[in-house]
Amino acid sequence: RGFGFIEIDYRGSTNYGIDYRKTLDGNWGIYDTEDVIDVINYLSEMGFYDRKKIVLKGSSAGGFTLLNSLCEDIDVGCASCYYGVSDLGSLLKDTHKFESGYTNSLIGVNENKSNLDNLLQSRSPILKIEKIKTPIIFFQGMSDPVVQPDQTKKIYDQLILNGIDAKMYLFENEGHGFRMKSTIDKCRFAEEQFFSKHLDMNDA
Incomplete structure (x- = not known):
């Protein structure tokens, strides 16, 4: 058994010229x-x-896109979100200086x-979380x-309160992108177990 894999170069992705990249400015989400x-x-x-x-x-901005997509009732099997943005207000306030200018333009x-x-409010998944019905597994570095980390904790807690099947894994000494082999393993x-549960992979 295995998975087909599709990587989406949505509008604003790199490698297609500066004009194409800038189409996402002001339209992120x-x-x-x-x-x-x-x-x-x-x-x-x-x-x-x-x-x-x-x-x-x-992951990260991709996690933001993932969560916003789930707010649109797309009815997929499940989702896996790595250190994803769920609250744009918190991101603007708390992210580090290196990212802040880029975030403002997006x-x-x-x-x-x-x-x-x-x-x-319209683009922050945490503020329209009642629309999410899809099971999600979250992974977050505590550093x-x-x-x-509070972004992931808050959206996870709210999904549990809403009766959505969600799992969350928090990793000490991991930051924005995981480095340790033990963490990645x-x-x-955890993903394989979660996917097997929600995709009924025995019938795949």
């Missing part, structure tokens, strides 16, 4: 989410995959100052300077 949903719909409509056999997996802070609160093992 919109264009990337739309493109993921379009891919899932295409795969399903063409008969390539059963939606319930699809797993969304993302969100469009300067262009949307008068409407920033509404923008942050992460980019996405604070544990994540892979």
Whole structure:
């Protein structure tokens, strides 16, 4: 048994020129989410995959896209989120200096100052969490300077309160991106168990 793998170069991805990259500025949480949903719909409509056999997996900004996609009722099997952004307000306030300017441009802070609160609410998965019905497994480093561990803890706790099957693994001495082999091995093992449960892999 195994998995098919699709990596989505949503609008704003690199390697397609500066104009293409800049299309995501001010549209983070919109264009990337739309493109993921379009891919899932295409795969399903063409008969390539059963939606319930699809797993969304993302880390950091990819985790943000993953969570926003799940807010759109895409009805996939499950999801795996590594140190994903769930609260843009917290990201703007707490992320380290190196990331802050890039984050501001992606969100469009300067262009949307008068409407920033509404923008942050509409694009922050934690603030529309009631829309998420998909099982999710979370992985988070406790020394992460980019996405604070509280972001992952809060969205996990709320999903549990909402009756969603969710798992969370926290790793001491890991930051934004895991380095230790023991951590990576544990994540892979936990993912396989979680995927097997929700994809009914014995029938795959």
